[in-house]
Amino acid sequence: MVEPHPSATGDRWRRRIVVDATVRHRVESVFPYLADPTRWHDFAPAVEFRHQIDAGSPCVGTRWMGTDRIGPFRIHFIDRLDVLEENRRVVWLSSAPWNSRVEYACAESGAHTRVHAEYEGELGDSLKWQVGWLPLWGWHWILARDFVRLDRLLTASARANERWRSRHAPSA
Incomplete structure (x- = not known):
């Protein structure tokens, strides 16, 4: 779903994109990738770096340093669960x-x-001129492709696991 263009509503830098996707794997395989920022680079090419800031196991409130790469630009920020x-x-x-x-x-x-x-969200600082020009349908397309890549990643992993199991099955 793509909302009306922000300039039509008077909020030029605000973006709201909704993506409904189907990943052809069970939720127990999919969810860990969405809940762990250190795995995002495996299926989302804009993700360049994530590192947990807070000590201990991740929980609500835990923060990560983040760097995304959009074209030639690196964007630095903090993510919080x-x-x-x-x-x-x-x-x-x-x-x-x-x-x-x-x-x-x-x-x-x-x-x-x-x-x-x-x-x-609302684009701030240099993001306004770096990516603010991108139409909402472009944002939607880019974000939806992340789920296609996640599906491919999980499929490749499942196939590799199956190949290993078939070659290393316990002897009867």
């Missing part, structure tokens, strides 16, 4: 210049996972 409902829902808050909230809600659908992703 806001909500974590295991295998159901995770919400991330990002500092300036993204100033955003990202929610991934997962629902099992047979052997597949439906993901409802909501990205909302």
Whole structure:
């Protein structure tokens, strides 16, 4: 779903993009990738770097240093885990210049996972001229492709596991 262009509503730098995707793997395989920023670079090419700042196991409130690469530009910010409902829902808050909230809600659908992703925020600082020109349908397309890549990643991993199991099956 793509909302009306922000300039039509008077809020030029605000973005809200909703992506509904199906990943052809069980939620137990999909959710860990959405809940762990250190795995995002595996399927989201804009993610260049994530490192947990706070000590201990990740929990609500835990922060990560983040760097995204958009074209030739590197964007530095802090992500904070806001909500974590295991295998159901995770919400991330990002500092300036993204100033955003990202929610991934997962629902099992047979052997597949439906993901409802909501990205909302107000571009700040240099992001206004670096990516502010991109139309909302472009944002939607880019973000939706992340789920296609996640599906491919999980499929390749499942196939590799199956090949290993078939070659190393216990002797009878």
